[in-house]
Amino acid sequence: DVQLVESGGGLVQPGGSLRLSCAASGFSVSNNFMSWVRQAPGKGLEWVSVIYRDGTTYYADSVRGRFTVSRDNSKNTLYLQLSSLRTEDTGVYYCTKTGGPWDWGQGTLVTVSS
């Protein structure tokens, strides 16, 4: 069975950084498209980034230049490096196996506040 477990969320000050991890099991992250999606408190979903099988990456306009998606094939883990964080980046961050039916993790909460 596909399983995705996010970690690394927490409280960080504006301008700070954080690295989120997504440990995958039941499939290989290197052979699939993988995305990050976030949800601000009480709001809808926002697609954040994707990494393709060949390593190509794309980002939403709101995070381009500040966030970086990567993966470690040996650990079967996806990462999202968050930098220059703003209060509006607060929310639950979900890791997803993308393409065909999306599979979702349970999410990790990032709170950007002073």
Place this chain on the structure above:
Amino acid sequence: QAVVTQEPSLTVSPGGTVTLTCGSSTGAVTSGHYPYWFQQRPGQAPRTLIYDTSINYSWTPARFSGSLLGGKAALTLSGAQPEDEAEYHCLLSYSGARWVFGGGTKLTVL
């Protein structure tokens, strides 16, 4: 960037039928947008209901169906059950490897 629109809220009676829609600011929604529908219950992660316009995921009850209707993607629920009360999110794929979510529809079964 494209804007994807959904009804903010809808109400359906138990056993009734309701259609949720998903429109695009760039024009008609087509199969090339690979429309997705996700269900999210309070406090839970989203889960896939429908993908590629009309394909039900393995767990999706048969009372849910996806289609294209009047230039929009549509999710029809026939025979609503109390457990169908949830937020429903649509997702469209655009060129340049961009995905855009709609604002979500809060469905009440009452």
